[in-house]
């Protein structure tokens with residue numbers, strides 16, 4: 075099972091275009107939050123219309139998972155907490171989203187919303203508790219925009235921007251993996267990283283860069299390998315091995331990865347900028 079993970083596209087249409095070209099090569103594409111950008115000059119309602127079109131295109135090519143991030147919140151609920159109503163309304167597009175689980179082969183993916191207050195936080199706790207008690211195929215992977223607190227995957231250079239609740243949920247339920255984004259610079263700064271391990275749980279933060287392609291992780295979940303691609307470099311880790319730093323630079327590339335690279339090669343033009351945009 076091959077899985078492509080991106081996050082924090084922040085309404086970058088060149089990055090969505092790249093995703094459309096890459097999607098057919100994967101059994102699953104995970105967008106781990108912040109599909110939209112609240113700071114964009116483009117009206118939020120227009121962003122929703124455009125991103126829904128991209129999601130429709132993507133869902134016609136492979137399975138898609140989308141969780142909300144802090145830039146995806148378009149409404150407040152009755153308790154006054156910010157929520158992502160447009161993501162909750164994606165049922166018609168066959169996009170697995172906030173509050174749902176998706177089973178692919180022997181793996182269950184549980185998709186968590188961004189939480190802005192106690193009500194949604196409690197919902198996530200219940201969602202994870204229910205999923206933990208459901209009959210499980212062999213592996214359990216969560217999609218949760220914010221990474222874990224005090225992990226290199228949430229290190230911003232001066233402090234951690236991670237989620238303390240997530241650390242407790244991981245300790246309680248010990249999923250096999252958590253896929254995140256949110257702290258754009260973590261993979262690029264000293265003492266930061268795109269991967270970490272909390273107990274038995276592998277945790278990831280894809281990172282963020284400008285332009286096409288977005289930073290991305292390609293996972294071969296049959297071979298248990300994760301490959302991270304960015305303008306900073308290309309690295310891989312073996313998920314069957316204990317946590318080890320630094321990650322290996324990719325020296326031998328599997329044929330399927332070469333095929334993906336060829337199919338998604340950027341058009342001639344400037345390289346992606348190396349400077350990640352700030353957290354959020």
Ligand SMILES: [Fe+2]
Pocket residue numbers: 082084108143145256257258353354
């Ligand atoms: Fe973000």
